[in-house]
Amino acid sequence: xxxxxxxxxxxxxxxxxxxxxxxxxxxxxxxxxxxxxxxxxxxxxxxxxxxxxxxxxxxxxxxxxxxxxxxxxxxxxxxxxxxxxxxxxxxxxxxxxxxxxxxxxxxxxxxxxxxxxxxxxxxxxxxxxxx
Numbered sequence: 001x002x003x004x005x006x007x008x009x010x011x012x013x014x015x016x017x018x019x020x021x022x023x024x025x026x027x028x029x030x031x032x033x034x035x036x037x038x039x040x041x042x043x044x045x046x047x048x049x050x051x052x053x054x055x056x057x058x059x060x061x062x063x064x065x066x067x068x069x070x071x072x073x074x075x076x077x078x079x080x081x082x083x084x085x086x087x088x089x090x091x092x093x094x095x096x097x098x099x100x101x102x103x104x105x106x107x108x109x110x111x112x113x114x115x116x117x118x119x120x121x122x123x124x125x126x127x128x129x130x131x
Contacts, residue, residue, distance in 0.1 A: 005036065014046065071115070078109030 004019040017033040024034045026129070036044075053131045087098035 006033070016044070074108060074112050077105055077112060080108060082106040 005016060006019070007014060007016045008013070016036050018036050020034055020123055024031050025031075071083050084098045084101035084105060086092065087094045087101065
């Protein structure tokens with residue numbers, strides 16, 4: 001009989017287990033399921049769409065890799081928000097410049113949301129021709 005394998009997601013991770021004939025006990029929990037063998041995991045291929053984590057307001061806790069996951073065309077949008085915040089600071093307050101960079105950020109954010117809803121697909125159109 002072939003082994004039964006299952007997958008599950010937990011905390012944004014994928015787990016793959018197989019049902020065995022022997023019960024496995026870890027700490028106080030006994031289960032018929034155990035992790036797949038290492039040799040099976042070597043040939044495992046997963047097709048998925050992954051989106052980057054939200055940046056939030058505290059950019060110091062964000063890793064460099066999270067910033068690299070954002071498409072390159074939107075790096076300027078993040079910079080516009082940082083510039084707008086700089087102009088809102090009381091030490092160099094300039095409301096007209098802050099308003100300009102906030103508007104540029106909002107425009108880029110709308111474009112980024114539209115792009116994310118397309119699931120990274122590019123669209124086209126069909127043009128009719130009469131022969």
